[in-house]
Amino acid sequence: xxxxxxxxxxxxxxxxxxxxxxxxxxxxxxxxxxxxxxxxxxxxxxxxxxxxxxxxxxxxxxxxxxxxxxxxxxxxxxxxxxxxxxxxxxxxxxxxxxxxxxxxxxxxxxxxxxxxxxxxxxxxxxxxxxxxxxxxxxxxxxxxxxxxxxxx
Amino acid sequence: xxxxxxxxxxxxxxxxxxxxxxxxxxxxxxxxxxxxxxxxxxxxxxxxxxxxxxxxxxxxxxxxxxxxxxxxxxxxxxxxxxxxxxxxxxxxxxxxxxxxxxxxxxxxxxxxx
Numbered sequence: 001x002x003x004x005x006x007x008x009x010x011x012x013x014x015x016x017x018x019x020x021x022x023x024x025x026x027x028x029x030x031x032x033x034x035x036x037x038x039x040x041x042x043x044x045x046x047x048x049x050x051x052x053x054x055x056x057x058x059x060x061x062x063x064x065x066x067x068x069x070x071x072x073x074x075x076x077x078x079x080x081x082x083x084x085x086x087x088x089x090x091x092x093x094x095x096x097x098x099x100x101x102x103x104x105x106x107x108x109x110x111x112x113x114x115x116x117x118x119x120x121x122x123x124x125x126x127x128x129x130x131x132x133x134x135x136x137x138x139x140x141x142x143x144x145x146x147x148x149x150x151x152x
Numbered sequence: 153x154x155x156x157x158x159x160x161x162x163x164x165x166x167x168x169x170x171x172x173x174x175x176x177x178x179x180x181x182x183x184x185x186x187x188x189x190x191x192x193x194x195x196x197x198x199x200x201x202x203x204x205x206x207x208x209x210x211x212x213x214x215x216x217x218x219x220x221x222x223x224x225x226x227x228x229x230x231x232x233x234x235x236x237x238x239x240x241x242x243x244x245x246x247x248x249x250x251x252x253x254x255x256x257x258x259x260x261x262x263x264x265x
Contacts, residue, residue: 022176047235054207058175108248112219117212120243124208127242 012039012079020070020090025057028075039079045149048128049084052145055121056088064092064141083130084147094136103127153177153184164192165255167199173210181210185217189225196221197258201231206239215245226250230258 016031018024029050036046057073065071074089095101103126106116126132131146154169166188173181189196198214200206206214218227228250232240240246252258 022174026172026174026176044234047238050205051207051235051239054174054205058207058209061175105244108244112224112248115215115219115248117215117219118208120208120211124239124242 011081014075014077014079016075016077018073018075020061020065020073020092022058022061024070024073025054025061028057028073029054032075032077035077036079041079041084041149045084045147049086049147052125052128052147053086053088055125056143056145059121060088060090060092060141064090064094066092079149082148084149086145086147088141088143088145090141091139092141094141095134098134098136100132100134153180155184155188157188159192160259163195163197163259164189165197165199165259167201167255168203171203172205173203173213174205174207175209178209178213182213182216182220185213186220189217189221193225195226195228197228197230197252197255199230199255200236201233201254203236204233206236208239208243211239211243211245215248218249228252228258230255 014032014035016028018028032053033046033050036049041049053075060073061070071091076087076089078085101122103123104119105123106119108115125145129145130148131144133144135142135144156167156169158165166185170177198217214229221227229240230252231254232251240249240251250258256262
């Protein structure tokens with residue numbers, strides 16, 4: 001992690017690089033959590049950010065990268081007075097059709113044996129963020145996640 | 153994945169002794185649940201009060217654990233911490249499981265002390 005010096009306009013930025021593996025995701029989330037605690041972000045908002053990032057990063061390691069060829073993950077976070085802006089970059093495959101998946105909640109109304117065991121990720125991401133966008137830039141995926149924040 | 157289990161009047165209570173059920177631990181969780189539940193019969197209460205993070209892989213593993221119980225055995229949850237509770241509510245999985253504030257509440261006991 002490379003914490004930048006506190007800027008005069010109240011912005012902070014954080015860059016974390018990790019491996020595109022489940023353990024790599026965990027360590028990125030743990031580092032970011034520590035940093036957001038240090039910056040005084042409230043617990044509920046840290047929880048929101050952590051859930052969204054877990055889903056977005058897991059999506060990268062499960063779908064953008066091939067399981068046998070994990071690549072790097074890069075997280076850049078800008079904490080502004082009212083917004084937390086996070087950009088995730090990877091060098092994996094682009095999203096199909098170069099667009100974000102639709103946030104559809106899997107149906108859990110049927111009997112136990114038919115209950116969904118996955119497919120919740122994009123629903124959670126869309127529900128818990130205030131802005132989401134995606135750009136394919138050269139051979140990289142750039143996923144932008146924005147959160148409005150209330151500071152205590 | 154570490155569990156502490158007790159059998160209380162026909163209900164198997166499994167307390168998760170890890171802070172995260174996520175993509176890195178989902179398979180281990182499912183395997184440990186199979187091992188912990190296969191010898192017993194009847195209802196299972198999963199005490200989640202020590203877990204502060206569940207992602208959708210972890211949620212899927214908890215659903216899979218209920219499925220692998222089979223035979224209509226019930227899996228109830230207790231002690232969901234705030235972020236975990238939110239994931240269950242947002243995905244509507246709070247309607248699939250019985251959810252109790254504590255193990256005592258799940259067992260129909262009055263909280264002591």
